Ligand code: GDP
């Protein structure tokens with residue numbers, strides 16, 4: 001799950017990481033009030049679930065409270081386009097108003113998981129700031145990686161190595177040790193999959209401050225992170241994914257145009273692979289689960305069709321716990337209600353498969369059937385290509 005910068009900073013603050021003083025605002029008037037309290041220069045930052053805001057004009061300095069109000073007025077209610085939002089941009093509903101800092105150096109410090117070594121990895125660079133993606137691409141050696149033995153945790157010797165790589169002087173070393181170890185505590189205690197501070201700045205008065213913060217939380221841990229669950233901002237999330245989550249369906253939107261409805265995560269992934277294999281592109285991952293009843297299937301089908309990019313549907317069901325006839329009923333009902341005209345290919349196997357197939361035959365829908373996955377994938381990819 002993603003959270004906003006101001007929420008990530010509140011968490012870091014609780015764990016003892018220095019962050020600039022500031023508050024979020026939903027109106028220009030509130031932004032002005034916060035800026036008045038701060039006095040002096042402030043920075044007004046668009047709060048959206050995407051980075052690259054600096055480059056998109058979403059991070060702006062204001063000399064005083066009235067300028068902060070003006071900038072907040074310009075940002076709020078507008079769509080901000082950054083290198084990470086895509087061309088359609090992201091609507092700004094809140095801004096963070098913070099005391100502006102004098103920046104001496106911009107560092108990069110992040111903790112995430114490394115699948116290859118099955119350990120935590122700290123990434124650190126002396127060249128932090130808005131060009132970090134470019135740096136990772138052009139000069140990957142400038143981002144140092146420290147693999148953490150999870151049994152040891154982040155020991156001071158690791159942090160001293162990082163400090164050396166970042167050319168942190170003696171004077172700042174104690175605060176750097178503190179910041180790094182507090183970031184690590186946050187990462188562990190809050191079940192994060194990413195804690196990223198970019199930039200971690202050395203201020204003009206020689207302090208280390210997290211100027212920006214990005215935290216991703218492992219969705220599977222939300223049951224034990226109620227405070228973080230409460231930070232969810234549904235308006236920032238994909239509306240179809242949200243609807244799916246509310247119906248306990250596991251659905252992930254992808255870039256392609258073939259909608260997939262499958263039971264079981266493994267079969268769903270195999271189906272997506274098969275579509276790719278025959279030259280198509282899946283529009284989504286969708287696991288309707290084992291206990292799918294007619295309503296659930298109908299719901300799943302509606303979510304799938306809610307994606308305007310979908311040009312055809314592949315239904316691949318292995319009836320184990322779920323019965324094929326139930327699935328067929330759900331699909332036929334939903335397709336009729338939605339006045340479905342797109343090509344559908346169905347591959348059914350398992351419990352009550354005959355009854356299921358009979359339901360499809362009797363329906364007036366233009367449904368093609370297939371007897372295995374390869375045939376199913378080939379047929380739907382061909383139909384979609386022919387139609388376009
Ligand atoms: P991002 O572009 O979405 O990652 O947003 P950041 O919060 O990282 O801000 C982008 C850039 O704006 C930073 O790298 C800084 O260079 C600049 N910036 C942000 N806050 C301040 C500030 O308080 N003072 C100064 N001088 N620059 C700032």
Ligand code: MN
Pocket residue numbers: 051129198199212213
């Ligand atoms: Mn940043």
